[in-house]
Amino acid sequence: MLHIKCPHCGLRSQNEFSYGGDATVKRPELGKEISDQDWDNFVYNRKSLRGKHWELWQHLSGCRQWIKVQRDTATHEIFKTLKANEEIS
Amino acid sequence: MTQSFRLESGGLIDRDKKISFKFNGKNYFGYEGDTLASALIANGVHLIGRSFKYHRPRGFFGAGVDEPYAIVQLYRNGETEPNIKATEQELFEGLEAKSVNCWPSVNFDVGAINNFLKIFLPAGFYYKTFMWPKSFWYKIYEPFIRRAAGLGTASIKHDKERYEHKYEYCDLLITGSGPSGLASAYSAAKNGAKVILAEDKSRFGGTLLTSEVNIGNQSGKEWADSIISELKEMPNVTVKNRSQVFGYYDHNMLVMSERISDHLPKTKKFHPKQRLWYIRAKEVLISSGSIERPIVFGNNDTPGVMLSSAAKEYLKVYGVLVGKKPLVFTNNDSGYETAIEFKKNGIDPIILDTRKEPKSEIIEEAQNMNINIKNSYVVVAAQGYKKVKSADVAKISDNKEELGSIENIECDCICVSGFWTPTIHLASQSGNKTKFNEDIDAFVPGISKQNEKTLGAANGIYTLEETLKDSFEKGNLLSKKITNNENKFSFPNVVEKKSTVHDKFWCVPLPKGKNYKRFLDFQNDVAVSDIEIALKEGYRSIEHVKRYTTLGMATDQGKTSNLNGLQLVSKIENKVVPAVGHTTFRPPYSPVSIGAIVGREVGKHSKPTRKSPMHSWHEKNNAVFVDAGVWLRPRYYKRGEENLFEASKREAKNVRTNVGVCDVTTLGKIDIKGPDAAELLNRVYTNAWLKLPVGKARYGVMLREDGIVMDDGTTTRISENHYHMTTTTAQAANVLSHLEYYLQLVWPELNVNVVSTTEQWAGAAIAGPKSRELLKKLFPNSDVTNEGLPFMGYMEGDLFGVKAKIFRISFSGELAYEVNVESDNGYFMWEKIIEAGEEFGIQPYGTEALSTLRIEMGHVAGSELDGRTIPYDNSLEGLLSKKKDFIGKRSLSRKAFAAKDRQKIVGVVPLDKKTSIPEGSHLVKDSNAPLPNPKLGYISASCWSVEHDNPFSLAILKDGKNMIGEKLFVMSPLKNKIIPVEIVSSHYVDPKGERVRS
Numbered sequence A: 001m002l003h004i005k006c007p008h009c010g011l012r013s014q015n016e017f018s019y020g021g022d023a024t025v026k027r028p029e030l031g032k033e034i035s036d037q038d039w040d041n042f043v044y045n046r047k048s049l050r051g052k053h054w055e056l057w058q059h060l061s062g063c064r065q066w067i068k069v070q071r072d073t074a075t076h077e078i079f080k081t082l083k084a085n086e087e088i089s
Numbered sequence B: 001m002t003q004s005f006r007l008e009s010g011g012l013i014d015r016d017k018k019i020s021f022k023f024n025g026k027n028y029f030g031y032e033g034d035t036l037a038s039a040l041i042a043n044g045v046h047l048i049g050r051s052f053k054y055h056r057p058r059g060f061f062g063a064g065v066d067e068p069y070a071i072v073q074l075y076r077n078g079e080t081e082p083n084i085k086a087t088e089q090e091l092f093e094g095l096e097a098k099s100v101n102c103w104p105s106v107n108f109d110v111g112a113i114n115n116f117l118k119i120f121l122p123a124g125f126y127y128k129t130f131m132w133p134k135s136f137w138y139k140i141y142e143p144f145i146r147r148a149a150g151l152g153t154a155s156i157k158h159d160k161e162r163y164e165h166k167y168e169y170c171d172l173l174i175t176g177s178g179p180s181g182l183a184s185a186y187s188a189a190k191n192g193a194k195v196i197l198a199e200d201k202s203r204f205g206g207t208l209l210t211s212e213v214n215i216g217n218q219s220g221k222e223w224a225d226s227i228i229s230e231l232k233e234m235p236n237v238t239v240k241n242r243s244q245v246f247g248y249y250d251h252n253m254l255v256m257s258e259r260i261s262d263h264l265p266k267t268k269k270f271h272p273k274q275r276l277w278y279i280r281a282k283e284v285l286i287s288s289g290s291i292e293r294p295i296v297f298g299n300n301d302t303p304g305v306m307l308s309s310a311a312k313e314y315l316k317v318y319g320v321l322v323g324k325k326p327l328v329f330t331n332n333d334s335g336y337e338t339a340i341e342f343k344k345n346g347i348d349p350i351i352l353d354t355r356k357e358p359k360s361e362i363i364e365e366a367q368n369m370n371i372n373i374k375n376s377y378v379v380v381a382a383q384g385y386k387k388v389k390s391a392d393v394a395k396i397s398d399n400k401e402e403l404g405s406i407e408n409i410e411c412d413c414i415c416v417s418g419f420w421t422p423t424i425h426l427a428s429q430s431g432n433k434t435k436f437n438e439d440i441d442a443f444v445p446g447i448s449k450q451n452e453k454t455l456g457a458a459n460g461i462y463t464l465e466e467t468l469k470d471s472f473e474k475g476n477l478l479s480k481k482i483t484n485n486e487n488k489f490s491f492p493n494v495v496e497k498k499s500t501v502h503d504k505f506w507c508v509p510l511p512k513g514k515n516y517k518r519f520l521d522f523q524n525d526v527a528v529s530d531i532e533i534a535l536k537e538g539y540r541s542i543e544h545v546k547r548y549t550t551l552g553m554a555t556d557q558g559k560t561s562n563l564n565g566l567q568l569v570s571k572i573e574n575k576v577v578p579a580v581g582h583t584t585f586r587p588p589y590s591p592v593s594i595g596a597i598v599g600r601e602v603g604k605h606s607k608p609t610r611k612s613p614m615h616s617w618h619e620k621n622n623a624v625f626v627d628a629g630v631w632l633r634p635r636y637y638k639r640g641e642e643n644l645f646e647a648s649k650r651e652a653k654n655v656r657t658n659v660g661v662c663d664v665t666t667l668g669k670i671d672i673k674g675p676d677a678a679e680l681l682n683r684v685y686t687n688a689w690l691k692l693p694v695g696k697a698r699y700g701v702m703l704r705e706d707g708i709v710m711d712d713g714t715t716t717r718i719s720e721n722h723y724h725m726t727t728t729t730a731q732a733a734n735v736l737s738h739l740e741y742y743l744q745l746v747w748p749e750l751n752v753n754v755v756s757t758t759e760q761w762a763g764a765a766i767a768g769p770k771s772r773e774l775l776k777k778l779f780p781n782s783d784v785t786n787e788g789l790p791f792m793g794y795m796e797g798d799l800f801g802v803k804a805k806i807f808r809i810s811f812s813g814e815l816a817y818e819v820n821v822e823s824d825n826g827y828f829m830w831e832k833i834i835e836a837g838e839e840f841g842i843q844p845y846g847t848e849a850l851s852t853l854r855i856e857m858g859h860v861a862g863s864e865l866d867g868r869t870i871p872y873d874n875s876l877e878g879l880l881s882k883k884k885d886f887i888g889k890r891s892l893s894r895k896a897f898a899a900k901d902r903q904k905i906v907g908v909v910p911l912d913k914k915t916s917i918p919e920g921s922h923l924v925k926d927s928n929a930p931l932p933n934p935k936l937g938y939i940s941a942s943c944w945s946v947e948h949d950n951p952f953s954l955a956i957l958k959d960g961k962n963m964i965g966e967k968l969f970v971m972s973p974l975k976n977k978i979i980p981v982e983i984v985s986s987h988y989v990d991p992k993g994e995r996v997r998s
């Protein structure tokens, strides 16, 4: 079970969180023209990375905040966690 | 029975406390502190079961967790449990156990015929033989294998015992209370660290209980006792016996199973049987020690052949002789300790040492005691069937390949020591890449992967002095890092006689003309010849060899067999052992009961049960409940002898003719506040929300980004910046997360707050032509006329002194209202509604009538919004705004979603107007078409229309728009039904929607 450091609450066990997918995907702005390909990339196409990956988790049974977590998908090592409004550097 | 193999004195058992027990129906007795194994051996019982494949007789091989043979079916306090190791099970009054793997009895076993047919049962036998014909598998092969093999029978009764889970955090978790565990725990505890010390066995001390060593001026056991009692007194230390850390997971989480009551005849009141600990440790010290490994020789599975360390443990801990004419067969000094222990108790052992001229203090001691020692000697084969009677022994050449002439020595047990294998399971599970240590011929942990360090024998350090020094130091360093405290103390003087040199010899060659089975894996009956066959057949990877031969795949996970298997593969393949590599260690280290894993989450406790504030009223009024997610909802209210069908028909009909009331507390409710609340709704709902006036409700549909309908519900504008959203019962939690996602990550600029208020409000839907009359009585001070409270209107009202929210919304298609009051007032509200409604013929209705009403109206619900449909499919395309963008809109222009013959919701009526249509059935054009019959659609929901008094269903049908009036067939192979049907509009009742506005 992972140990995730919620930037709001501190270290908590994985079972308090739910996974929310790739954190680097940006939703296209509402009302903007977008090609089929770009839309498909946003909705469906994801890289299944081995290694460092920024992903979203929601601290569901805690502060309910969505957070960004940098995790190694192969080793589960967590390097960094950010608040929702903090940019991935 | 007399305990003919029990010594007059000695051991750590309590001889004042006699315990009687039963094995295979026979009465025996032992003492408190015995295991089932030690008590059986004391009673001269050496045959305990049959082997898995060949059904060869099985005795005892070890004295603890490494035991591959002595697995029994246990009976305790009216319950039974399979797969119990007799070497681990502590004796209690009234214990009963039976052999497994043998039929009809352990002494006469039909399956043993496999043993004489063993030439036909080589490696991969099951794969090769039971492959075909395929049809034989379920009826013939599987039952045969299941009866012939197995580790006992699981009880099918409900388990009355309680199992608990516990979460714990600590600075240092130390797994094992041998010398390294005690030393590291001691120094860490002295530095003030929060320490958990876990010991698998009932007694603390590990090898210190059985080895002849001195620490300071104390014996090993005395030292262990004094350290443990000091640790127990310290507030920062938790000391647990009968507790096995069996799994090392991510981020330093380890799981430990504590057997609290298994050693007692009966679990004490309010105590659990077992407790599972989830421990998050800052540092982990693995002090799990090592397991003696056998030397491989002919018939080495005969009862009476056992590990020399086990023989010593039976002597020193239990005062039990495993034999009276022992032969010790060793390639290192450990065998001498066992031989000396025999000799001290008046038994003359013979030592066969594979080494030519070994020298050490302990060997000198053995010589001085006049123990018969034969150097460069090996056991070629054990003789005897149900018990060792003698051993064929021979001198072996210096190159270990040639055997001298065979001599036969009479003996009743053969105690084997092939040196020691570190218990690296936990280290390996942590992700540590283990490395091969040539000096000890075994794998040891490599570079730490998580915060784990391995100590002492588990790390391949076999001298006590080095172990203690290293462990004191590691415990000190790691705890100092955490507590910034350091307590210096002087290191005790250590006396140990045995050396750690061993002879790299592990398998005795077969003598000419002999074809003895030489077993590697004792639990799964894997012999040297099986591995040879697998390699001959081309298996190379050790993972494949393992699976093909089942080496190391039994419940003991090859604790005593893995390394010898690797040695064999490396020898045949002419590779070094590390090049062969070992198989993966996976948790659990040793079997854990399913009860412990499940914990308290069984039956009704597997998930929380939510009840509405009106629940007790429903109960009093004969409600039959149904699970709706975690909620319990009335399905129908039973009157007299009514069944579900009759009751729900009555309730639904009453809504259509009079008035009904339904508990809708379970609907998800989300409170939305802030200046940008309307903007949020406008983005997440498909229709327009910016111009909704205060005091009005609107129906809305929410999509996922991929265009699929996520949820629907009404949202009401309570005041300028305050909205009350409702969701379906099932999607309440997901919708909240969905809103939070967009607010926190995508549109942080929106000034809105959302919070779930599902539990804060109790809700009652009042529906039917007489509902307005009822409402007037309930709210005499409010204007609830069609003008004062029009369809989709909202107002606040006073319900006999209780503040209420009144929404004029309808799910049933009738004139209807929904009244919400604070949860605490829910029961009051409900009683008032029933009371006031009496004169209008009010009846409560459950979810079944609710479904009927919405189905015949063609209102979609969960069975249509099933994660596969877009708005068009549900005839919700009228709610898609053309003027604005919203979540999921862009996906709707994808080709498949825009197809002209796309599926759409329709109504389905059987031609005979009688036959009910099973939900989930398929719609086809031709009921006689060859299979697979092309499916045009499926039935999503069915009811008995109370308006038309005939069956009616909703279906999602391909090109549904153009299918109205078509005749099709409903096919349900599950119910074996073919029903001719007509496709009609999904709005079967009041298609113009006049009633809701009346």
Ligand SMILES: [Zn+2]
Pocket: A006, A007, A008, A009, A010, A059, A062, A063, A064, A065
């Ligand atoms: Zn949090």
